[in-house]
Amino acid sequence: MKTFRDVVKWKSQYQKRQWEATPYEGREFSAALYEKDGPIARITLNRPEKRNALNDAMFSDLMAGLHKANDDSDVKVVIIRGAGPNFSSGHDLSSPEGEESPPVHPSLAPSVRDFYNIEKRRCNKHEDIFNFPKPTIAQVHGYCIGAGMEMQAACDITIAAEDAQFGLRGFGIAPIGVYGHNLGPWPGASPKLLGGNFLPELSGKEMEMAGTINKTVSILKLEEEVNKWAQAIASQPTDALAVAKEFINGMLDITGYGAMWRTHYEGHVMIQWVRFRKDEVSFYRSKKDRGLKGFLQERAMHSTPKKEHGRE
Amino acid sequence: MNYQTILYEEADRIGTITLNRPHKMNAINDLMLEELDDVLRAKETDIDLKAIVIRGAGRCFSVGQDLSGEGNAEVMPPDSKADISAKGLIEAGTRWNRRLEYIFNYLKPIVAEVHGYCLGLGCYLAMACDITVAGEDAVFGDPSLRMGLITGIPLWTWFIGTKKTKELLYLGRYIDASEAEEICLINRAVPSDILGEEVQRYASALAISPGDGMVVVKESINAQMEARGVGAGWRFLTQMQTINWMQQKQILANEFNFWEVRDKKGLKTAIKERDDTIEKFFPKP
């Protein structure tokens, strides 16, 4: 039987920030594209056929793009956006085992230390984006789910289409981590975060009302609006921007942001030992028995209120 | 007490401080800070005075620190061309923070009555007060970054959250009273013609509450803020300001340099050019 170490070759490389550790010289950007437009760099998640699900190749290009944007002294602000009809549908659960995105199957019996390594790496790249030295803007349309949601939350500014679909549908991940912290009061559990909705799915408009993102506009105006914000930020003095970002992020650290990032990956580690009850959908069991599509169907079925499909 | 830049009146156990440089849109200079401090300290021990109201004379609450370069050694960062020690900068930052921290932790409730512009230091002052009521013509904002400076109060993230803080400070965008209410920067936005009345309502309620009880309430809420790190925030701000003031020299050649424009073309033009850079994207409310 395969063990964890047979499957997963990489180790935690947390000594360096992940974007710093990813070289960009001579790189052919494909899973995420990089372009420069004066003081603005655009990184486009580019797997539209997979709704921009995040796999290792995409993370790698994204990180290299950030690295390049940081090294280029002309660039003052970075926009992250998605190609095709969506921003990102989150981690690619169909990636082969051993990649970063799918959860590790419990039968591989990883140790707690193994789990700390993977989860630190999996979760902390968002922290790296959060602490990226230049201002970042997320331009969100269509689906923005799971890790996609994390990514927009880690950007400094989020501008979304009104009908963008934000959400977290996990196998045990309730809205924890950075999104809650984007609110002033009661980080992580703000009543307003859910905006009166208890399914963790919100439209762009609802996210705006809850105060978790900056602005929504019609999808036709999204590009224009984001460019306006990017240019406005780019018109500010570069050095003062750097100090301002350091100041605000430092202030958040004082309020316990560090603890929040940490509980995020501690939470990830912990859910490896979640016990699924009979009436609950187990990702691992479901994916094994019915494949990824089958799991998604089963989950969708369970996420529909009884009234709507007569399941009593 | 005779003050040059403020007025002080007292009635029904409520003290009212009026920022009084209307011809300068109540720009705050060293003297005003000094006098504000002076009157607050004099009144803090008067146990029968229950609450303070701060407001502005003339057309607005305050446009912020006086940028003219005269009589404002304290409210403005040290001249970037002068040779200044880190020690001097830290002292300047600490002094600045102590002023606002004193108001934030003042032992009586303070109500800010805001109309018209409430920018920069004016906005910090309104934030440090306990209750802020604004007329709907009020405009809030912090244009510091456009002059190469960071903000002057650490309370932003606690008040309005991460995303909104970054939005307001990065862009230096001005917002109107109703948006300020929505994001929790102020307590209430009310029609301008009833602003005075509304503020009196709050002040009267404070005047009839037990004074000792109110002190403990304010103390307990500020203790919560302290537990959430505001105390460290003031100090961290001082450090960041020091770094910020040192790197003042590094506004890049191709970037708008407020201080150069001010010295060459005068303050009015400099402020106009400063605001124009952002107004083409985000018109003033």
Added chain:
Amino acid sequence: MNYKTIIYEEAPPIGIITLNRPDKLNAINDLMLDEIEAALGEAEQEDEIKYVVLKGAGRCFSAGQDLCGEGTTVVMPPDPRLRSPLTPIFRTDATLMRRWQRISGFSKHIIAQVHGYCLAMGCDLMMMCRTAIASEDAIFGDPSVRMGYASANPLWTWKVGPKRAKELLLTGRYIDGKEAFRIGLVNRVVSGESLEDEVEDAIEAIDLGAGGIGGADAESGFLTFGYAAHNIAGLGAAWGFSAGLHALSAVQRRGFAPYEFNFWEAKDRVGMKDAIAQRDAPFDKLFPKPKGGAR
């Protein structure tokens, strides 16, 4: 178990705690706090129970701590005129804080179903619940300051931010369900008739969204980690501050200036009901009480 001041029922996956002193507007006394904790203990032990609903019998959720003075040594600090010794007061407040901490850090999701008055300690109790759904006629507020006390609840600044916390606690102003929703004190505000249904729907949605898919295990893990993060972010220290300051408001020597309304004297003179009316009257003139309250 047999309770005197509450009713505890189980309808898996939900445990229901009903505050049951309707003739007293569910005023909270020492026994009620004990019994709420005991019922939560029962719910915690029962694997089938994933959610707890907390509601009030009769005309409101709860009008606050019982001010009558019998069986209220925990919920009420002693009369400020008594100049009580410090130790028992500190002990009482520390105990109260530990109790709030146990409820707010409870390992299962508690939903408060709020109608009518939800004042002072009733409001504290509501805020300890992770989710709150209120009817439009609900009234929230903490008038403690009018009696010379500070609120003993450190969650205010987290829930509504420092500005609004100061506004509400310094003036003791009452707000209705709609405003409570707008400022983030409750999750949802619904019409009075549909309150019960809405709570049921909400639990179903929570179950589908987090519990049903992820497992109740993950949900309670999330609660635990979320709570830990808040404690690290300062909530832990805030409990201590609150206990100390609440005790301070009970031992202060002066309490009331001669020209200030003295609630405790008024209570002795004209009785509880009239004292409360006298306490609120001048404030109601400034900030009229919203409609609703006790149905």
